[in-house]
Amino acid sequence: MPDEVVPTDEDSGETINLLSPQMSEPVNLELTLGEAMLVRQVLDSSMNPRGFQMVEFCYQLMAKFKTAIESKQALDSTGDSDE
Numbered sequence: 001m002p003d004e005v006v007p008t009d010e011d012s013g014e015t016i017n018l019l020s021p022q023m024s025e026p027v028n029l030e031l032t033l034g035e036a037m038l039v040r041q042v043l044d045s046s047m048n049p050r051g052f053q054m055v056e057f058c059y060q061l062m063a064k065f066k067t068a069i070e071s072k073q074a075l076d077s078t079g080d081s082d083e
Contacts, residue, residue, distance in 0.1 A: 018057055033072050040065040 017023065031039065040062065049058040 019053070033069065033076075036065060036069050036072075040069065 043058075043062065043065070047058050047062075049055045
């Protein structure tokens with residue numbers, strides 16, 4: 001049926017309660033440097049936080065990406081000088 005609408009996650013209107021205890025639990029995710037830089041760039045260009053808590057959440061998230069990227073770049077630059 002070509003006229004059938006397939007619901008997506010965006011259509012469901014589901015919200016994420018960032019203040020719930022489950023959302024505070026850390027997860028491990030391994031990204032390449034390029035992937036981390038891309039995610040950070042996408043987040044930076046598309047985030048539009050509203051309210052103090054969302055601004056704080058977005059700032060902390062971007063700071064984590066910045067720290068991870070800079071740490072990896074620093075390790076790579078010190079590793080290059082050994083060769």
